[in-house]
Structures are given as structure tokens and as C-alpha cells.
Amino acid sequence: MIEDRYDVVIAGAGPAGLVAGLLVARAKLKVALVDPLFKEKTGSGARDDARTIALMQGATRLLKHLNLWSVCENSAAPLWRMRLIDRTERFLSAPTATFDAHELGGDPFAWNVPLTLLTNTLQRSCRKAKNLTMIGGSIDHVETTDTEVKLSVDNVSGQISAGCVIAADGRNSLCREAAKIKVTNWSYPQKAVACSFSHSLPHENMSTEFHYPAGPLTVVPLEGNRSSLVWIEKPDVADEIHQLSDTDFCARLAHQMDFVLGEISKATPRGLFPIHGLTARQFAKNRILLVGEAGHVLPPIGAQGLNLGLRDAALAAELIDDANSANEDIGSDDIMLTFDRRRRLDIFPRTVVVDLLNRSLIHNFAPLQGARGLGLFLLNNIGPLRREVMQRGMQPLNDVPRIMQE
Numbered sequence: 001m002i003e004d005r006y007d008v009v010i011a012g013a014g015p016a017g018l019v020a021g022l023l024v025a026r027a028k029l030k031v032a033l034v035d036p037l038f039k040e041k042t043g044s045g046a047r048d049d050a051r052t053i054a055l056m057q058g059a060t061r062l063l064k065h066l067n068l069w070s071v072c073e074n075s076a077a078p079l080w081r082m083r084l085i086d087r088t089e090r091f092l093s094a095p096t097a098t099f100d101a102h103e104l105g106g107d108p109f110a111w112n113v114p115l116t117l118l119t120n121t122l123q124r125s126c127r128k129a130k131n132l133t134m135i136g137g138s139i140d141h142v143e144t145t146d147t148e149v150k151l152s153v154d155n156v157s158g159q160i161s162a163g164c165v166i167a168a169d170g171r172n173s174l175c176r177e178a179a180k181i182k183v184t185n186w187s188y189p190q191k192a193v194a195c196s197f198s199h200s201l202p203h204e205n206m207s208t209e210f211h212y213p214a215g216p217l218t219v220v221p222l223e224g225n226r227s228s229l230v231w232i233e234k235p236d237v238a239d240e241i242h243q244l245s246d247t248d249f250c251a252r253l254a255h256q257m258d259f260v261l262g263e264i265s266k267a268t269p270r271g272l273f274p275i276h277g278l279t280a281r282q283f284a285k286n287r288i289l290l291v292g293e294a295g296h297v298l299p300p301i302g303a304q305g306l307n308l309g310l311r312d313a314a315l316a317a318e319l320i321d322d323a324n325s326a327n328e329d330i331g332s333d334d335i336m337l338t339f340d341r342r343r344r345l346d347i348f349p350r351t352v353v354v355d356l357l358n359r360s361l362i363h364n365f366a367p368l369q370g371a372r373g374l375g376l377f378l379l380n381n382i383g384p385l386r387r388e389v390m391q392r393g394m395q396p397l398n399d400v401p402r403i404m405q406e
């Protein structure tokens with residue numbers, strides 16, 4: 001039986017929801033974090049995930065503020081250089097482009113962290129947090145009123161209510177539906193195979209992205225002579241790669257990468273991810289703020305998805321904290337409008353760029369191929385343009401949530 005009133009309820013304990021939970025609890029608000037995950041009796045309560053996440057500077061700063069970065073850093077690798085290699089073998093192919101974070105000053109582009117480690121670290125911290133209650137179950141009903149949001153959780157009798165809800169319940173978000181927020185949904189004829197592996201040659205902290213006609217194959221450095229892989233292919237080819245024996249998989253991967261990392265071995269279990277796109281038409285409404293994949297899903301190109309999700313979580317917590325400190329309503333229309341306006345400036349342009357990059361590979365449409373080739377040529381040869389694009393690729397130039405600023 002639960003019958004309780006919280007300041008904030010967070011639906012979903014993926015990485016975006018866990019960060020939102022920690023930040024709201026730090027602001028001394030009473031918060032409930034609800035996910036069916038907490039029902040599972042699997043020790044840590046986290047799911048194993050084949051993905052790694054390239055966390056950009058804002059995200060690592062946020063983890064430092066939460067005193068969690070040192071745990072992640074031990075198993076993370078810095079990403080100093082990136083190269084894009086065209087393997088489309090089309091009439092208008094692009095030159096190889098390389099980007100070096102040293103051009104921008106002190107920090108690497110990103111740190112590559114195993115997603116399971118990140119999620120476990122966040123979850124452990126949530127368990128210790130004051131003001132934060134973890135509830136195991138799926139939210140199955142949400143009702144918004146002028147003054148609060150009421151929710152029920154399956155298998156748990158009673159209701160919980162809150163002044164506002166952070167919806168971090170993933171791409172099929174029930175809370176988003178309850179807020180009456182519409183979405184634009186699309187899919188690509190692609191699936192991604194993800195895992196990590198060992199290689200005989202050093203990666204030198206450089207990620208390599210091979211652009212094939214079916215999609216990119218990206219390898220990102222991990223600790224030592226290990227890297228992570230996101231290999232995007234046509235669905236039937238991805239299914240086949242996913243099913244290969246470990247030996248055949250390693251041999252095929254080494255060949256597909258022209259042996260740039262030498263021989264491949266010790267691949268971890270592979271994950272398979274259909275490639276979708278989704279954008280909410282509004283990012284907050286009716287006391288419900290969308291965070292992470294509840295608000296946006298992008299193809300895994302340019303490491304944007306969770307970095308955006310963490311900026312959503314940080315801004316939601318900041319606006320709620322500010323309103324509470326000023327004794328204002330934490331679910332007011334003003335907050336919904338501010339969150340929506342500020343997040344759309346970050347999310348929409350990135351969604352469009354990632355979509356265009358992906359389509360420029362999979363569609364054999366000469367003007368699009370030409371634009372990609374010309375763009376990469378210009379980036380290779382014009383330093384100020386390249387530096388501007390590198391900066392903007394990592395995070396917005398302004399309007400970064402306070403906890404992610406230097």
C-alpha cells in the first residue's frame with residue numbers, strides 16, 4: 001500500500017531518470033523514483049547493456065558535482081581525436097576528415113564509459129540519497145489536474161501524487177501520453193550491433209567512423225587496448241552479424257575495419273538495436289517534463305542521445321529547484337514553457353543534423369552525397385569552421401544548465 005505525497009515523481013530509472021532523481025533530491029525536495037527495474041531480484045537491480053556512452057564535458061562536470069565521476073573515470077577512456085573514413089565507394093565520395101580536441105584547448109571531446117557501469121553507479125547513489133524513495137513497479141495510470149499529478153503503480157495499491165512529474169520513462173512514455181504531448185516518429189532501414197572488444201594495435205585515444213552505404217561503423221576507445229563498437233547495417237545483415245560465433249564476428253569486424261586496430265578478440269555479448277527517430281512536439285506540458293528518450297530518440301551517430309538527456313535532466317532539476325526556493329509552484333505553466341523553449345533550441349538542430357548525416361549515407365541521392373563530401377572537405381581545410389563545429393558538436397555554446405558549466 002502506498003499513499004503518499006511527493007514534491008516530484010520521476011517515472012523511469014534509466015540513466016536520465018536516475019540523474020534527475022539525484023539532482024532533485026539534492027535540492028532537498030521529496031522525490032519518488034519509479035521503475036519496474038527495482039522489483040527485479042538481480043542483485044544490483046540494473047540491466048546489463050552492451051552499449052558504452054561517450055560523455056561530453058557537461059556530462060562529466062555534472063558527475064563530478066555528484067561526486068560520481070571518480071568511479072566512472074577508472075573504467076573510462078578519453079576521446080581526443082576522431083576520424084571519418086568514407087567507404088561508400090560512390091561517385092561523390094568524401095575525403096577522410098580528422099578532428100583533434102587539442103585544437104580547442106584542455107579537454108578531450110568526451111570520455112567513453114560503459115553504460116552498465118554508469119547506471120549501476122547512479123543507482124547506488126540513489127539508494128543512499130536522502131529524500132529519495134525508490135518504488136518498484138510500472139506507472140499504469142496518470143491524471144493531471146490544475147494543482148498536481150496523481151499516479152498509480154501496478155502491483156501497488158494506493159496512489160502517489162506530486163506537484164510535477166519528470167517523465168524519463170523512455171521512448172514509449174506513458175507520462176508523455178498523459179500530458180497530451182504528441183510526437184513525430186520515424187524509423188530507418190537499419191539496426192545497430194553494439195559490443196566491446198580487444199584489439200592488437202593501440203587506438204591512441206582516437207575514434208574511427210567508417211561510412212558505409214548501409215550506415216556508419218564506429219569504434220570508440222576504452223581503457224587499454226579495448227574499444228566499443230556501434231555497427232549500423234541493414235536489418236537482415238545486422239541480424240546475421242548479431243548471430244555470428246565470436247570467432248567469425250571478430251574476423252568479420254577486423255576485415256570491415258581494414259585492420260586499422262589489428263586483430264580483434266574477446267568481444268563482449270552483442271546487443272542489437274533497431275534505429276528509430278522520435279521528437280516530442282512539446283517538451284513539457286500539464287506539470288509533466290520530458291527527459292531523455294521520452295522526449296527525443298536519435299540514431300547513435302555523434303554520441304548525442306544521452307548527452308541531450310542529461311542536459312534535459314539538469315535543466316528540469318534546476319528550474320524546479322529555483323521555483324521551490326522562490327516559494328513558487330514547481331509545476332507552473334511558466335516552468336513548462338521555459339523548459340520547452342530552452343530544450344527545443346538544443347534538441348531540434350541536433351536531431352536534424354544527425355538525421356541528415358544518416359540519410360546522406362543511406363540514400364544514393366547525388367546532391368546529398370555532394371553536400372556531405374563538400375562539408376567534410378571544408379571542415380578539413382578551414383580551421384575556424386572546424387573549431388566552431390567541434391565546439392557546437394559537444395554542447396550548446398550558451399544556455400547550458402548551471403551544474404554543467406565550468
Ligand SMILES: Cc1cc2nc3c(=O)[nH]c(=O)nc-3n(C[C@H](O)[C@H](O)[C@H](O)COP(=O)(O)OP(=O)(O)OC[C@H]3O[C@@H](n4cnc5c(N)ncnc54)[C@H](O)[C@@H]3O)c2cc1C
Nearest residue numbers: 012014015016053054139169170292293300303305306307
Ligand atoms: C547503440 C547505441 C549507442 C549509443 N551511444 C551513445 C553515446 O555514445 N552517447 C550518448 O549520449 N548516447 C548514446 N546512445 C543513446 C543512449 O543510449 C540513450 O539516449 C539512453 O540510454 C536513454 O536513456 P533514458 O534514461 O532516456 O531511457 P531508458 O534507458 O530507455 O530508460 C527508461 C526507463 O523507464 C522505465 N519505464 C518505462 N515505462 C515505465 C513506466 N510506465 N513506469 C515506470 N518506469 C517505466 C524503463 O524500465 C527504463 O528503465 C546510444 C544508443 C544506442 C542504441
